Amino acid sequence: MPYDPSAFPPFAVTVDLVVLTVRRHALCALAVRRGEPPFQGRWALPGGFVRADEDLAQAAARELAEETGLRAHDPSTPAQDNGAHLEQLATYGDPKRDPRMRVVSVAHLALAPDLPAPRAGGDASNARWAPVEELLQQGGYGRDGEPVAPLAFDHAQILADGVERARSKIEYSSLATAFCPTEFTVGELRRVYEAVWGVALDPRNFHRKVTGTPGFLVPTGGTTTRQGGRPAQLFRAGGATLLNPPMLRPEV
Amino acid sequence: MPYDPSAFPPFAVTVDLVVLTVRRHALCALAVRRGEPPFQGRWALPGGFVRADEDLAQAAARELAEETGLRAHDPSTPAQDNGAHLEQLATYGDPKRDPRMRVVSVAHLALAPDLPAPRAGGDASNARWAPVEELLQQGGYGRDGEPVAPLAFDHAQILADGVERARSKIEYSSLATAFCPTEFTVGELRRVYEAVWGVALDPRNFHRKVTGTPGFLVPTGGTTTRQGGRPAQLFRAGGATLLNPPMLRPEV
DNA sequence: ATCATAGTCGTCTTCCTGACGATAAACACT
DNA sequence: AGTGTTTATCGTCAGGAAGACGACTATGAT
Numbered sequence A, B: 001m002p003y004d005p006s007a008f009p010p011f012a013v014t015v016d017l018v019v020l021t022v023r024r025h026a027l028c029a030l031a032v033r034r035g036e037p038p039f040q041g042r043w044a045l046p047g048g049f050v051r052a053d054e055d056l057a058q059a060a061a062r063e064l065a066e067e068t069g070l071r072a073h074d075p076s077t078p079a080q081d082n083g084a085h086l087e088q089l090a091t092y093g094d095p096k097r098d099p100r101m102r103v104v105s106v107a108h109l110a111l112a113p114d115l116p117a118p119r120a121g122g123d124a125s126n127a128r129w130a131p132v133e134e135l136l137q138q139g140g141y142g143r144d145g146e147p148v149a150p151l152a153f154d155h156a157q158i159l160a161d162g163v164e165r166a167r168s169k170i171e172y173s174s175l176a177t178a179f180c181p182t183e184f185t186v187g188e189l190r191r192v193y194e195a196v197w198g199v200a201l202d203p204r205n206f207h208r209k210v211t212g213t214p215g216f217l218v219p220t221g222g223t224t225t226r227q228g229g230r231p232a233q234l235f236r237a238g239g240a241t242l243l244n245p246p247m248l249r250p251e252v
Numbered sequence C: 001a002t003c004a005t006a007g008t009c010g011t012c013t014t015c016c017t018g019a020c021g022a023t024a025a026a027c028a029c030t
Numbered sequence D: 001a002g003t004g005t006t007t008a009t010c011g012t013c014a015g016g017a018a019g020a021c022g023a024c025t026a027t028g029a030t
Helices: A056-068 A132-136 A155-172 A175-179 A186-197 A203-212 B056-068 B132-136 B155-172 B175-179 B186-197 B203-212
Strands: A012-023 A026-033 A047-049 A085-092 A103-111 A127-131 A217-224 A232-237 B012-023 B026-033 B047-049 B085-092 B103-111 B127-131 B217-224 B232-237
Touching: A012 A056, A012 A155, A012 A175, A012 A186, A026 A056, A026 A132, A026 A155, A026 A186, A047 A056, A056 A085, A056 A103, A085 A155, A085 B085, A103 A155, A103 A175, A103 B103, A127 A132, A132 A155, A155 A175, A155 A186, A175 A186, A186 A203, A186 A232, B012 B056, B012 B155, B012 B175, B012 B186, B026 B056, B026 B132, B026 B155, B026 B186, B047 B056, B056 B085, B056 B103, B085 B155, B103 B155, B103 B175, B127 B132, B132 B155, B155 B175, B155 B186, B175 B186, B186 B203, B186 B232
Parallel strands: A012 A103, B012 B103
Antiparallel strands: A012 A026, A012 A047, A026 A127, A085 A103, A217 A232, B012 B026, B012 B047, B026 B127, B085 B103, B217 B232
């Protein structure tokens, strides 16, 4: 078939972000309140249109910076600075996912250490970190007893897919360090795994596993006592990106 | 920002397919010859525009049927019929990836058993199964001494990503059975792993592993001798989709 | 001083894997 | 019929990794 510019329907292309962090022992995602219809007033994932001259990864990094101030580091340059990890998640293109028009959204997954405070266009009341279970429970009641509306569009599905990606990826990669600040302790890293997986891990076996995996952790020499108890060694993320053998997620 | 239909640039959205199969002990991908510019005469991955009323998965299934005659089975209805496995791979949206216009391509990965013959719009000379190493080597010479042109667009990258996805996914899932016909032997399944990974596996340990994993293989009672040697038991794919513990890919 | 908390080192058992010997059942020869 | 070849299948053994859990250490709180 010859090339015919009228042969294809026009689409709008957006990027949506699943930004995850660990706060107070819970896996949290960034949500923004929608200011206009459709779904006005409802919570949604941050995102926006891809510009005409922009790559998808660039658009995702730009949105991430606009919403959180985080720089994304290039995936080819792993965890050195305290920028966020950013990767493409999946693409959602149901014809009816946006009632206004045909929109294809390329969702991205970002993992960040605990941050001071979200900012959505300068208005803090329109952005928040919320535990993912709270955002995913449809039509229930939140911790404060307020009714919880489901996320706008198909964002509950996107968030669920992003959480599942994070849960499986920390098994066989060193990605859990993306949730930690530059220097962290073994206990802090363990609490990341526990929050993301929602399980309790044996501190002794965990310590043996992570310190025994070459390239995973690099001791910085310092110690800290910010968690109480005996001072703990401080580590930085090592160069290894793949864990072999993987960290095993407990059954059930 | 209020909704403004002129606020976003229009995109064309396509699906491209990485269709993999195992033929003659080699991992092969389906390639089609381009009939029009750009890249006229070069080999490319099959694909096409997403229609206005079509979901992305529907578009991919339609293209797969057009190119190969294969029905894709729904991911929620695993390996029963001899349809192909189809899943979304990744999305490619570099502004310059298509010189004509802004095209975002949602690549999909399909795994199929060895098929009679490809058909691309009825013209067999414009479609072929080629070993992935042959398609991925840039500017070398093929088995027959002819110069090999690299794949059109960014399809070499897409193919490489698809192959990598397949290689890693057969580690921890029962997806390797998607390369096999409905009934197959342990040896045939082993040859799938060997072709996809490009390694030799110990037949005895492989046999112990796959027959010892509950839900992976279901004996059908029959035997076959189509490989020569002692008759082998026939199996069908069991209901299990996740392999735990995974099949280990040898180092090197 | 005592307790609570968190970190770190060991031990033991169990399971899984890799290496590899041995047997079984077909076919192709001579 | 006998012999060799090929593929399938069962068994054995050693090494490594993980789960369960005891023991000890170093802080702060009471």
